[in-house]
Amino acid sequence: MARSSDTYVCQSCGAVYAKWAGRCDACGEWNSIELETQSAPPGAVAVKDGKGNAIRLDSLEGDIQSERRLPSGNAEFDRAVGGGLVPGGALLVGGDPGVGKSTLLLQIAAGLAQEKSKVAYISGEEAIAQIRMRAKRLGLSKAPVGLASGTNLRDILATLRTEKPDVVIIDSIQTLWTDTLPAAPGTVTQVRACAQELVRFAKQNTCAIILVGHVTKDGQLAGPRVVEHLVDAVLYFESESGRSFRILRAVKNRFGAAHEIGVFEMTGGGLREVSNPSALFLSEGDGVVSGSVVFAGIEGTRPLLCEIQALVSQSSLGAPRRAVVGWDSARLSMLLAVLDTRCGLDFGRHDVFLNVAGGLKISEPAADMAAAAALLSARLDTPVPPKMVVFGEIGLSGAVRPVPQMPARMGEAEKLGFEQVLCPALGEDKPKGLRSSLIGEVADLVNYIKGL
Numbered sequence: 001m002a003r004s005s006d007t008y009v010c011q012s013c014g015a016v017y018a019k020w021a022g023r024c025d026a027c028g029e030w031n032s033i034e035l036e037t038q039s040a041p042p043g044a045v046a047v048k049d050g051k052g053n054a055i056r057l058d059s060l061e062g063d064i065q066s067e068r069r070l071p072s073g074n075a076e077f078d079r080a081v082g083g084g085l086v087p088g089g090a091l092l093v094g095g096d097p098g099v100g101k102s103t104l105l106l107q108i109a110a111g112l113a114q115e116k117s118k119v120a121y122i123s124g125e126e127a128i129a130q131i132r133m134r135a136k137r138l139g140l141s142k143a144p145v146g147l148a149s150g151t152n153l154r155d156i157l158a159t160l161r162t163e164k165p166d167v168v169i170i171d172s173i174q175t176l177w178t179d180t181l182p183a184a185p186g187t188v189t190q191v192r193a194c195a196q197e198l199v200r201f202a203k204q205n206t207c208a209i210i211l212v213g214h215v216t217k218d219g220q221l222a223g224p225r226v227v228e229h230l231v232d233a234v235l236y237f238e239s240e241s242g243r244s245f246r247i248l249r250a251v252k253n254r255f256g257a258a259h260e261i262g263v264f265e266m267t268g269g270g271l272r273e274v275s276n277p278s279a280l281f282l283s284e285g286d287g288v289v290s291g292s293v294v295f296a297g298i299e300g301t302r303p304l305l306c307e308i309q310a311l312v313s314q315s316s317l318g319a320p321r322r323a324v325v326g327w328d329s330a331r332l333s334m335l336l337a338v339l340d341t342r343c344g345l346d347f348g349r350h351d352v353f354l355n356v357a358g359g360l361k362i363s364e365p366a367a368d369m370a371a372a373a374a375l376l377s378a379r380l381d382t383p384v385p386p387k388m389v390v391f392g393e394i395g396l397s398g399a400v401r402p403v404p405q406m407p408a409r410m411g412e413a414e415k416l417g418f419e420q421v422l423c424p425a426l427g428e429d430k431p432k433g434l435r436s437s438l439i440g441e442v443a444d445l446v447n448y449i450k451g452l
C-alpha cells in the first residue's frame with residue numbers, strides 16, 4: 001500500500017497524481033507515471049507557525065546590473081542566446097541523444113575560456129578521458145577549461161563555491177542527484193530539485209549556467225520540460241535525420257529574441273558554424289520546375305530564404321492525401337480551402353504534398369503566399385520565375401496582408417542575387433534592387449501564375 005508521502009509523478013511533464021494511471025492526463029504521454037517518495041527538505045518548518053523574515057519592497061527605478069554579456073566567440077551560438085551568455089542566467093540546451101550537445105558545449109566551453117571567462121565543464125555522463133579524447137579530436141586540448149566528472153549535487157556545488165567560475169556547463173541534468181531526496185537520479189523530483197539548486201546558485205553568484213537535457217520519448221529519463229520553467233532560456237538542438245546540419249533554436253529567452261536560430265554543420269572536426277544558412281535551405285541547380293517557390297522568411301531576427309515545394313497529383317483515393325513536412329497541416333487545409341472557395345480551383349480530387357526543403361520548420365503566417373504560389377504552380381504545372389522570392393499572409397477572405405520586416409526580407413533576397421519579389425502592398429518599403437509584383441488578393445496570385 002502506498003504511504004501518505006508517496007505520490008505518482010509523470011516523468012514527462014511533472015504532473016502529480018494520488019494514484020497510478022497508464023496515461024498522463026496533463027501531457028497525454030503513456031506509461032510515464034511512476035511512484036516517487038517525497039520527503040520534506042531537512043530544516044523545513046511548517047508554514048502555519050507564522051515565522052519568516054519580511055522582504056523589502058523596492059521601486060522599479062534603481063541600480064541594475066550592467067548589460068554584461070559573456071561572448072563565446074561562436075557567432076551562431078551567441079546569436080541564438082541573444083548576444084552571449086548573461087551572468088546569473090540559466091540556460092537549458094535540450095535535444096535528442098547523439099545530436100551533438102556535448103560536442104557543441106565543449107566547443108562553447110573552449111570558446112568562452114579563450115574569451116577570458118573561467119569555465120567549468122562538469123560531465124555526469126562521460127569520464128574525463130573520454131572528454132579529453134573528444135577535445136583532442138576537436139583540436140581544443142589547449143583551451144583552459146576546468147573539467148570534472150561528477151553526479152553528486154552537493155559535491156558539485158561545493159566545487160563551484162571554491163572555484164567560482166563565470167560559466168558552468170552541466171552535461172546532463174538527468175545524471176545529477178541530491179542526497180536530500182530518496183528518489184532515483186533521472187526522476188522528475190531529482191531533476192527538478194537539482195535544477196532548482198543550480199539555478200539558485202547561479203543567481204546568487206552571478207555565474208552563467210548551461211544545463212544539458214535529453215529529450216526522450218520512452219519516459220526512462222525525466223523530460224526536461226519541468227526544467228523549462230526554472231531557467232531563463234531554453235534552446236533546442238535539432239537535426240534532420242540523415243543530414244549533417246544542426247539547428248540551435250531558442251524557444252524561450254528572457255534575454256533575447258525567441259525563435260532565434262543558430263545553424264551548424266557536423267563535420268569530422270566538430271560543429272562548424274554556417275554563417276549563410278539561406279544558401280543551405282535553397283536547393284541546388286537552376287532547373288526550373290513547377291511547384292517550387294522561394295520564401296523570404298525571418299527566423300528570430302535574421303532573414304532566411306528557403307524553398308517551399310509542392311506536388312499536386314491526381315488521386316484515386318476517396319479522401320485524397322494531404323501530407324506536409326516542415327509545415328502545419330491545418331494551415332495547408334486553410335490555404336486549400338481559400339484557393340477553392342475564392343478562386344474556384346478544385347484540389348478535391350488531388351493528392352497534395354507540401355515540403356519545406358532542407359528540414360526547416362516554418363510557422364510564420366508570412367509564408368502563406370509562398371505556399372499558395374507553390375500549390376498553384378504545381379496544380380497549373382507552371383514554373384515560377386527562378387530568381388523570385390515570395391512572402392505575404394493570406395486571410396480567409398482571400399486578402400493578402402503585409403507582414404513584418406519586409407525590407408529585411410527583400411534585402412536578403414537581393415544579397416543572394418534574386419531579381420523579383422511577389423509580395424503584398426509595400427507602402428513605404430519600396431525595394432531598391434528588386435522588381436516587385438504586388439498582390440492584393442489570392443485571385444491576383446492565380447492570374448499572375450496563369451499569365452506566366
Ligand code: TYD
Nearest residue numbers: 097098099100101102103266267268269270
Ligand atoms: P555528442 O556530442 O556526443 O551528442 P550528445 O551529447 O547530444 O548525445 O555527439 C555525438 C555524435 O556526433 C556522434 O554520433 C559522433 C558525432 N561527431 C562527429 O560527427 N564529429 C565530431 O567531431 C564529434 C566530436 C562527434
Ligand code: MG
Nearest residue numbers: 101102125171
Ligand atoms: Mg552527450
